[in-house]
Amino acid sequence: MVFTLQRYVFRELFRVFLLATIGLTLILSLGGVLAPVQEYGLGPRQVVHILLYFMPITLTFILPMAALFASALTYGRFASDNELDACRASGVSLFTMVYPGLALAILVAIANLILSFHVMPYFVHLAEKSLKADAKQILFRNIERRGFYKMPPDGQFLIYADYVDLKRDMLSGIVVVQYDQGAITMIRTADAARIQFDPHDRFNEVRLDVYGFRQMGLPGDTWITLDRASLQYHFGSLLGDDIKFKKVNEMKQIRANLMLFDPIAKIAFAAYAQLATEALARDLSEQLRSADHGAYTLRGDSRSIRFTAAGCALDDRAVKLIGPIRVEEYDSVSGKHLQTLRCDTAVLHVDEDSTGPGLSLDMYNPRVESTGQLLTRYHVHRLRMPQPLLQSLRHAGVLETIAPERAAVVLKGPASSTLASLQKQLDREIRGTLVDIEAEMATRLVFGIGCVPMILIGIGMGIINRGGHILSAFGASCVPAAVLVVTIISGKNVMKNAMSEGVSGTTIMWSGLVALVVLAAFIYRRLART
Structure with missing residues (x-):
């Protein structure tokens, strides 16, 4: 009962x-x-x-x-x-x-x-x-409805377009505005672009095959014009990468390896790139100030360069070379001399990646020494850090390398305010x-x-x-x-x-x-x- x-x-x-x-x-x-x-x-x-x-x-x-x-x-x-x-x-x-x-x-x-x-x-x-x-449909539907779309999750890129062709994956009359901490840092325009989304587990990638490409955002607001270009944008989770959406085993893995959490990894790679930039600036400055004024060599997968400059200066997150600058370009495999360029302004960028870190050289208004041809901009990418610097940066993991004590050893002195700010931001995160x-x-x-x-x-x-x-x-x-x-x-x-x-x-x-x-x-x- x-x-x-x-x-x-x-x-x-x-x-x-x-x-x-x-x-x-x-x-x-x-x-x-x-x-x-x-x-x-x-x-x-x-x-x-x-x-x-x-x-x-x-x-x-x-x-x-x-x-x-x-x-x-x-x-x-x-x-x-x-x-x-x-x-x-x-x-x-x-x-x-x-x-x-x-x-x-x-x-x-x-x-x-x-x-x-x-x-x-x-x-x-x-x-x-x-x-x-459905990222492509979301992007195209928003542009059809409002004329623009702010790329999630942080709205770093704002895309405008006049016309959408969903069947051909095409956008026409495009303007892409890039923001950094609320300020416009780059403006890109194009007559048309074909868009392809490539989702990954930890990030999302958008690839654009662009026609009639123009870009502004370089020193002196110089415009770059290309008939055709290929661009890639990486952005994070659409729903936000938050601890409250993690499983127990994921939280345990993050606690054991903090680099598995994207918000931490993003700041860590930014600080790592800044540390590499400052180490490169210090090493380059020492060699340029040396008595023999030897040329500085950077090797790459396909092309290598050897250059001289009057000096260099740390320009926030890049190394600015002070003219006159002379750059000799070689084939990395055969060692054959390709060309020599001269300019007054050039910038060395360090990629925010732990696998290299990679380097790229941007030259503005260079002139080819042999022909006298004047170029608007010349870009050399996929360069490698000098081996001694690379060894010091790879002495430990990314988080250990960018720690204030280890960074002071790599730089042989105090870090810049930019790096110190990133270190504090990383510590808080x-x-x-x-x-x-x-x-x-x-x-x-x-x-x-x-x-x-x-x-x-x-x-x-x-x-x-x-x-x-x-x-x-x-x-x-x-x-x-x-x-x-x-x-x-x-x-x-x-x-x-x-x-x-x-x-x-x-x-x-x-x-x-x-x-x-x-x-x-x-x-x-x-x-x-x-």
């Missing part, structure tokens, strides 16, 4: 829980998909996909609330109809009748932990892949990421376990408020749930804002769970006495 009663209660409980879950999921999922629809201009098919992919995220929050509503409503009605008193008069204890609610609470807690630690991050990655697969990992894991664990006392409190409040309105029990039981959410948010903010006091933030999170357990014990102790 006891099992029959428990099965009856659980069936009623689960029916209300299921209906509440379905209703709340549809409402909140539609609300959650509005931001991607507005941001990326998604079509109907893409909206359906994103809605399905975002559903596990909403279920993480909906399941506890639906179970809380079902437990307060079912046990409140059970008590108000005197069915609970009849069971107790028949010798069935109160705690025996609470077992179905406890079973639902445990199931919801387990489901919540599985969703938050494994399922939700997996579906977020699926949503990312879906957006990547690393400390913030480690704190985010601890906070996110604690948040998921506390909220998942907190489902059990939260639902038990809902059951107890439903029984206590048997004489009042049924929904009043649900409203009263939402207060402890809100306290748990507030303590989790407060603890998370304390951990982020005061990174050195991460333990106190964790204590605040767990204190909310302890408060719910104490309240549940108090409620059931009171019910046991009545």
